[in-house]
Amino acid sequence: MVPGAFVRVYFPTHEKPRKPGLLHIGYILANSPLEAMVAYTTSQPWPTGTPLSAGVRLFTAEEAKRLNQSRPFVLRLDVLAKLPMNPQWFPEIEKEGEGVIAVVPSRLQEELTDLATNLVRRRRDLIQMRGI
């Protein structure tokens, strides 16, 4: 599994952070050989009239297509999951391709790293860790 990849993952929910949730596409922000920090994505459009939260990056249909995704989507760098790299969380990790849908170009990876870094530095006191 490589950093900067969009992968299929059973992303946990706020209600049950310790259990695999529904199958989503997640973004690998960082990983070790054993664990990954995955950012949440959703194809649900951001609600009209709601200010964009810090850490949210919208991908247009064109950008999504370049990343092998059929619909525009929202990447939530403010909703992360720290997950073990095993089939319980990444259903296709042992298959060819490891469930990787696309890997972002290095420039976009840097943009996303900077977005997450600024979020952590500026508002560290508002970070909430749940589930361990």
Add this chain to the structure above:
Amino acid sequence: MVRAVPARLSRKNIPVSGYFGGYHRGNASERKLYLLLLSFRIRENVMANARNKTPSTSTARDSGARRSGAPKKVAITLRLDPDRARRLQILAETENRTLTNYVETALIRDLSLREEAARAITILAAPGTSSIIAPDDVVRGAEESDAAFARRRDLAVDLWSIPDNG
């Protein structure tokens, strides 16, 4: 007796017994609006009566809520213009909800969005994951520059070290 339909129906001028006296002669949307406004008026009367009741006359739902430990809900009066109310009613019907439940759910969604926006990051941690990552263990991207990798590695170390507070 056929009653004259007021130029603009509102909750205040809707007669409770007027449906079979002429309002049913309107088109489908007028009939729907009439029923909606009527339901508001009836609900308002029920709520007004409920406020005047003593605790011993509370409903089975109230006592059930107390038994389960859930706090008792507070009734509020909501004033909407008929057009908005009609649109909300249609939306509620498409989700197979009552109008009250639809409005409540919409407000809960809004509150949760605001609460979420007030947080910087939520990290959901799976059981068995570690609370530390060695910088040397952070995997590097194939085309990542030294500077970009250093920034991302620092971010990873930072994120992994955040303690559980959930």
